[in-house]
Amino acid sequence: MAANILMFCQGTPVASLTVRQLDDKLKKLLRLRAARHGRSMEDEVRTILKAAAEDTSRDILEGFEPRAQSAQQRSPAAEAGGPRILLIIGGGIAAYKSLDLIRRLQDRGTNLRCVLTQAAQHFVTPLAVGALAGERAYTDLFDPQSEFDVGHIRLARDADLIVVAPATADLIAKMAGGHADDLATAVLLATDKPVLIAPAMNPQMWAAKATQRNLAQLAADGIHRVGPNAGAMAERGEAGLGRMAEPLEIVVAVEALLQSAGALSGRRVLVTSGPTSEPIDPVRFIANRSSGKQGHAIAAAAAAAGADVVLVSGPVAVPDPAGVTVVKVETARQMLDAVDKALPVDIAIFAAAVADWRAAEPSAIKIKKQNGRTPTLKLIENPDILSTIAHRKYGRPRLVIGFAAETDHVIANAKIKLAKKGCDWILANDVSPATGIMGGDSNTIHLITPTAVESWPPQSKDDVARTLIERIAAELEGDKR
Numbered sequence: 001m002a003a004n005i006l007m008f009c010q011g012t013p014v015a016s017l018t019v020r021q022l023d024d025k026l027k028k029l030l031r032l033r034a035a036r037h038g039r040s041m042e043d044e045v046r047t048i049l050k051a052a053a054e055d056t057s058r059d060i061l062e063g064f065e066p067r068a069q070s071a072q073q074r075s076p077a078a079e080a081g082g083p084r085i086l087l088i089i090g091g092g093i094a095a096y097k098s099l100d101l102i103r104r105l106q107d108r109g110t111n112l113r114c115v116l117t118q119a120a121q122h123f124v125t126p127l128a129v130g131a132l133a134g135e136r137a138y139t140d141l142f143d144p145q146s147e148f149d150v151g152h153i154r155l156a157r158d159a160d161l162i163v164v165a166p167a168t169a170d171l172i173a174k175m176a177g178g179h180a181d182d183l184a185t186a187v188l189l190a191t192d193k194p195v196l197i198a199p200a201m202n203p204q205m206w207a208a209k210a211t212q213r214n215l216a217q218l219a220a221d222g223i224h225r226v227g228p229n230a231g232a233m234a235e236r237g238e239a240g241l242g243r244m245a246e247p248l249e250i251v252v253a254v255e256a257l258l259q260s261a262g263a264l265s266g267r268r269v270l271v272t273s274g275p276t277s278e279p280i281d282p283v284r285f286i287a288n289r290s291s292g293k294q295g296h297a298i299a300a301a302a303a304a305a306g307a308d309v310v311l312v313s314g315p316v317a318v319p320d321p322a323g324v325t326v327v328k329v330e331t332a333r334q335m336l337d338a339v340d341k342a343l344p345v346d347i348a349i350f351a352a353a354v355a356d357w358r359a360a361e362p363s364a365i366k367i368k369k370q371n372g373r374t375p376t377l378k379l380i381e382n383p384d385i386l387s388t389i390a391h392r393k394y395g396r397p398r399l400v401i402g403f404a405a406e407t408d409h410v411i412a413n414a415k416i417k418l419a420k421k422g423c424d425w426i427l428a429n430d431v432s433p434a435t436g437i438m439g440g441d442s443n444t445i446h447l448i449t450p451t452a453v454e455s456w457p458p459q460s461k462d463d464v465a466r467t468l469i470e471r472i473a474a475e476l477e478g479d480k481r
């Protein structure tokens, strides 16, 4: 460490010293701070001096004192490079739970940085958050010290995961609209890392059409969500859906996301989704009730796990998932064609509800009513895409996974389907109308493999997707052993 550092006063050099001349405590603090910022120690000193010169009224060293003190408190896992989490605290009464969340995340060895919105500071102080997190809390987009020192871009990028808790209705709206008028929203817009929100708000605000629209947008943008839960509100006598998930639930969601991040990196995944639409004439068609929610959620979860994903989708109302190549088709034959073009892949998941039949001779013009005589519709069978790919001798994906939507004898029928279609796994579900699975947001799955049946608890279609991706990652991991 031989570089000389010159100190200037109004342009005139007033002192010169080497880092070696600093006392041991200061050197240790400097080393920690430099490592944290990925700079050399000399560059770190230059940075500190430059900031000090720009704002002499500030005690420039205070920025790293709390961090250094807390270094002793932090767990060995964090010191050894545990996952880096940026916690953004929004302005709601649930912000008090974020203090507990900080402790629980730290107990698991995470490296935490915290950002508070202006509104959050009405509920918890930056001092309390900074003391618990072991690093001062960031609050201001236009604070020259933090912008120079860390900056919103680095806050956005120097994390493995961003957690927004509580995510208020306002913060969710700003995220959905791509606002960037404060530090929290600027960081969220600038990040390329996974984001998990833990919404918290009054049940009326949660149910509001605008909030639901914004949440749908965030889901389409690949933002993950935990909660909210139902229960009593802070307002006396109010209860309903809108309580922030408990800190431990958030920790579980964080761990699941950190675990799945990168689990399928380097893998190519193909997913089919939605219904197919088979023309009878230019205005009429044969289709089914598939919403595409489950297939799209699987494509999104595979992308979040780092896979290169192609989603072949029939006509659906759900938005395209972020970070996925989407090929839109209408008929079963177009779907088979698009699937063929997407090969080779490592994993193929056939979640589409393909119409089993199509009109043998679709009319080029609209079929007219014929004085009470009903036309006869001749149907022919569509190609079975799953079976075609699963039976390929050459270029068969390593894992071919199908769905079995059944209304009776779910597991028995799914086992027969597994054998008949030649796939590796079948995800069977009961779609009888009483279950509300068709078009709904949750699903109950039995995973059928040639040797076992795993019954998963009822869960959201997003959670089914994540569970499936974790299961696939574990299966492929087994290949290496």
Ligand code: C5P
Binding pocket: 272, 332, 350, 351, 352, 353, 354, 355, 356, 382, 383, 384, 385, 386, 387, 401, 402, 403, 404, 405, 417
């Ligand atoms: O035969 P069934 O429609 O119940 O099989 C369901 C599974 O087969 C799903 O995975 C579905 O995507 C796939 N399938 C297909 N092509 C068809 C019919 C079903 O890929 N023509």
